[in-house]
Amino acid sequence: MLLYAATMWDTALRYLYEAAQHGSMxxxxxxxxxxxxxxxxxxxxxxxxxxxxxxxxxxxxIKLTQAGHIALAFYRERxxxxxxxxxxxxxxxxxxxxxxxxxxxxxxxxxxxxEFLDTFQAQHPLVDLSVIVGSTAEVISRVAEDEAxxxxxxxxxxxxxxxxxxxxxxxxxxxxxxxxxxxxxTSLILRDLIEHNLCLTPNGYRIRNLISDVEARxxxxxxxxxxxxxxxxxxxxxxxxxxISILPAIVVVKELMEGSLVTVPLDEPELDDTNxxxxxxxxxxxxxxxxxxxxALEAQLRLWSGTPEGGDAxxxxx
Numbered sequence: 057m058l059l060y061a062a063t064m065w066d067t068a069l070r071y072l073y074e075a076a077q078h079g080s081m082x083x084x085x086x087x088x089x090x091x092x093x094x095x096x097x098x099x100x101x102x103x104x105x106x107x108x109x110x111x112x113x114x115x116x117x118i119k120l121t122q123a124g125h126i127a128l129a130f131y132r133e134r135x136x137x138x139x140x141x142x143x144x145x146x147x148x149x150x151x152x153x154x155x156x157x158x159x160x161x162x163x164x165x166x167x168x169x170x171e172f173l174d175t176f177q178a179q180h181p182l183v184d185l186s187v188i189v190g191s192t193a194e195v196i197s198r199v200a201e202d203e204a205x206x207x208x209x210x211x212x213x214x215x216x217x218x219x220x221x222x223x224x225x226x227x228x229x230x231x232x233x234x235x236x237x238x239x240x241x242t243s244l245i246l247r248d249l250i251e252h253n254l255c256l257t258p259n260g261y262r263i264r265n266l267i268s269d270v271e272a273r274x275x276x277x278x279x280x281x282x283x284x285x286x287x288x289x290x291x292x293x294x295x296x297x298x299x300i301s302i303l304p305a306i307v308v309v310k311e312l313m314e315g316s317l318v319t320v321p322l323d324e325p326e327l328d329d330t331n332x333x334x335x336x337x338x339x340x341x342x343x344x345x346x347x348x349x350x351x352a353l354e355a356q357l358r359l360w361s362g363t364p365e366g367g368d369a370x371x372x373x374x
Contacts, residue, residue, distance in 0.1 A: 143344035154345025
C-alpha cells in the first residue's frame with residue numbers, strides 16, 4: 057500500500073510540476089503524452105490527500121497556491137536527491153559515465169572554453185554534456201530550479217537558493233588590439249574612453265549594468281558604436297583594431313595568449329573588484345560526472361585567471 061501511494065505521489069507531483077511549468081494542463085498533456093483529464097484527476101487526488109488546494113481553480117492558466125509551491129519544492133528536492141542517488145550508483149559503476157548540464161552567459165562561449173570541454177569529453181567519452189546559454193538571471197534561475205547542475209556567472213547577485221562554489225577575481229578591463237592607441241596606456245578611467253569606438257553588451261546584461269553604475273557615479277556617459285550580445289562578434293570587432301570593449305580578460309583568454317588582443321586596467325574600483333563565479337543550488341551535492349567536470353573547470357578557471365590553489369571562495373563539496 058505504501059509503495060502504491062509513493063508511486064501515485066510521484067506521478068501526481070510530476071503532473072503538477074509539468075502543468076505549473078507550462079502554464080496549463082493542455083500544454084502539459086502535450087508534453088508528457090497523457091490526457092488532460094488524467095492530469096486534472098491526479099492533481100485533484102493530491103488535493104484530497106493533502107486537504108488543501110494546490111492550484112487556483114476556475115482559471116484558464118495554472119497558478120499555484122502556497123500549498124502548491126510547497127508541493128513543487130518537495131518534488132524538485134525529491135527528483136534532485138533521486139538524481140544524486142543515481143549519479144552515485146553510476147560513479148560506482150563507471151566514474152566516466154553520466155550527464156552534465158551547464159548554464160552560462162554568452163560571454164563565456166570562447167574558444168578556450170570550447171577546447172576545455174572538448175578535452176574533457178575526449179577524456180570522458182561516455183559523459184553527455186549539455187550547455188545552455190542565457191542571461192545572468194536565467195543562469196541563476198536554471199541552477200536554482202535544478203535545470204542545470206552548475207552555472208557560470210559574472211558578479212553573481214545574491215540568491216537564497218544559490219551557493220557560490222568557486223569565485224575568481226576577474227576585473228573588467230579595456231580590451232583592444234595591440235596596435236590600438238590605448239594599448240600602450242598603463243591604466244585608464246571611464247572618461248578616457250569617450251572618444252573611442254566602443255563595443256558593449258546591451259542594457260540589462262550584467263557587465264553593462266556594472267558599467268552603467270560607474271557611469272552614473274562619475275556622471276560620464278559612454279556612447280557605443282556597436283552593441284551586441286554576441287561575444288563572437290565582439291571579438292571580431294576588437295581584432296580589427298578600430299573598436300575597444302570592457303570585459304573580463306577570461307572572455308578573450310585565447311586571444312590574449314596569442315597576443316592578438318591586450319588588456320588595459322581600468323582605474324575604477326567598482327569594475328576592479330568583479331568576480332567570475334561557479335554556482336550550484338544550495339544543498340545540492342554534485343556526484344559522478346557533474347563533480348568530475350566542475351572540479352576540472354574550477355582548476356582551469358584558476359589557471360586562466362592566475363588564481364593560486366586555495367585562493368578562491370570556499371567550496372560546497374569536497
